[in-house]
Amino acid sequence: MMHRWLPHPWLSLLLLIVWLLLTDIGSPGNWLLGAFLAWGGGKIAGTRLWFAPVHVRRPGLALRLAGHVAMDIVVANLHVALLVLGRTSRLRPGFVVLPLEPAHELSLTALIGIVSLSPGTVCAELSEDRRSLLIHVLDLEDPVELIARIKSRYEAPLLEILSCSQP
Numbered sequence: 001m002m003h004r005w006l007p008h009p010w011l012s013l014l015l016l017i018v019w020l021l022l023t024d025i026g027s028p029g030n031w032l033l034g035a036f037l038a039w040g041g042g043k044i045a046g047t048r049l050w051f052a053p054v055h056v057r058r059p060g061l062a063l064r065l066a067g068h069v070a071m072d073i074v075v076a077n078l079h080v081a082l083l084v085l086g087r088t089s090r091l092r093p094g095f096v097v098l099p100l101e102p103a104h105e106l107s108l109t110a111l112i113g114i115v116s117l118s119p120g121t122v123c124a125e126l127s128e129d130r131r132s133l134l135i136h137v138l139d140l141e142d143p144v145e146l147i148a149r150i151k152s153r154y155e156a157p158l159l160e161i162l163s164c165s166q167p
Contacts, residue, residue, distance in 0.1 A: 010056050012042035058161050065157045069114050072153070080119040083139055094140035095124065098133040098147055100155070107158045114154050 006012060019034035056062060083091060100108070108130065112123045120138040127133070137146065 006039065006042055008042040008045050011045055012038040014038075015041045056161055061157055062161045065154070065161065068153060068157075069117070073118055076119040076121075080138060083120075091138065092140050094137055094143070096135045096137060096140065096143045096146055098135055098150055100131055100133055101159060102130075103155075103159055104162060107162045110158055110162070111150075111155055115150065 016034045016038035019037055020030065023030045023034070100111075103111075108126075112126070112133065115121050115133070115135060116123050122136050123133055124136045125134040135146075135150075140146065
């Protein structure tokens with residue numbers, strides 16, 4: 001019964017938080033409007049946008065992943081700043097092909113977002129079969145180590161956190 005009224009509770013909560021951050025948090029009217037928009041966004045996503053419902057299995061791991069991503073973005077910002085301010089001859093740009101595990105669209109979208117949000121890396125192309133991701137790296141030191149780090153630090157937790165029921 002709950003899933004029919006609130007098919008994606010985590011999405012609805014996220015929408016409410018974003019709404020409140022963009023508007024006046026203290027206003028009861030904004031809370032009410034935000035709750036209505038969050039509920040409506042979750043209903044629309046549940047019926048029209050996603051093929052299979054997504055369930056967050058390990059919220060604690062999701063928080064830990066968010067912390068890792070935030071810390072990695074800060075460290076990458078500092079690294080890129082040093083590279084940009086230094087001699088351009090130190091730059092080692094390159095492309096890496098990251099093999100992907102089969103995953104739900106949301107897991108794949110989150111992984112692409114995480115990689116692209118980190119300064120110095122950007123996702124250039126997703127293969128047609130969704131089995132590999134081409135990543136451009138500003139300073140590519142060790143491609144094998146980079147692939148291992150992305151898979152263990154981001155992809156594996158995402159696959160544990162997000163599960164989808166089969167349609």
